[in-house]
Every structure is written in structure tokens, then in C-alpha cells.
Amino acid sequence: MKEEKNSSRFFENRDCQYFPCHAGMEGEPLNCLFCYCPLYALGRACGGDYAYNERGIKDCSACTFPHRPENYDRLLARYGDIMKVVRRADEEGV
Ligand code: SF4
Incomplete structure (x- = not known):
């Protein structure tokens, strides 16, 4: 596991009740700085691995x-x- 130190670019909250919040990142440094992704507002242009559910809500x-x-x-x-x-x-x- 690569060690990351908390800084203005990186913050890992291992005490969070949801940590690690995403499958596939176990054992890797997980940056909590963008817990609520600022790219969400970009909709389909965010560049991430999203899906829209049956109610039309973007699922990240x-x-x-x-x-x-x-x-x-x-x-x-x-x-x-x-x-x-x-x-x-x-x-x-709006
Ligand atoms: S799919 Fe990923 S990059 Fe896009 S808004 Fe969601 S978390 Fe952010």
C-alpha cells in the first residue's frame, strides 16, 4: 500500500463509518477530500464511471x-x- 500523508491535496478519514466507501479501493489510499464529488454537477460530462437509475438519478x-x-x-x-x-x-x- 502506498502511503499518503494528509495535506491540502489529500485527506483520508479512516474513522469515517463508511470507510472505505467504494469497493475496489481496499488497501489503497482513498482521498476523502472530494467526498461529495464537485463534478456531479457536470452530469454526463463528468468523466467518471456513473450510471443513471430508473428514476433518472445519477448513481456514482x-x-x-x-x-x-x-x-x-x-x-x-x-x-x-x-x-x-x-x-x-x-x-x-435556478
Ligand atoms: S461519476 Fe465519478 S466523477 Fe462523475 S460525478 Fe460521480 S463521483 Fe464524480
Whole structure:
């Protein structure tokens, strides 16, 4: 197991009742910094491993993208796209 130290880029809360919250990451460093994924607002363009359930709700339970420490910079690079979604929502009064 690769050791990661808590920092501004990485935070692992092993005391969380849900840890490790995603299958397939057992024994690997799991970044809890993006516990609620900021890319969720990008819908189908988030780039993660999502599925939509029968009620049309996006289900991210199979996705480990935001939790993998090596993806920190890739995730931050999408903030411009998130801001476009926010601007559009503001313009539409959502
Ligand atoms: S599928 Fe993955 S990347 Fe996309 S919003 Fe869900 S957790 Fe984030």
C-alpha cells in the first residue's frame, strides 16, 4: 500500500463509518477530500464511471475517480466547467 500523508491535496478519514466507501479501493489510499464529488454537477460530462437509475438519478457508487489521489489535478482542472454550469444556472434563475 502506498502511503499518503494528509495535506491540502489529500485527506483520508479512516474513522469515517463508511470507510472505505467504494469497493475496489481496499488497501489503497482513498482521498476523502472530494467526498461529495464537485463534478456531479457536470452530469454526463463528468468523466467518471456513473450510471443513471430508473428514476433518472445519477448513481456514482461505482466511481472511484475523485478518491484516487493521482486525480487531484485532473479534478481541479474541471472547475472552469463547473463555473460555466453555475453561471448558466444563475442566468436561468435556478
Ligand atoms: S461519476 Fe465519478 S466523477 Fe462523475 S460525478 Fe460521480 S463521483 Fe464524480
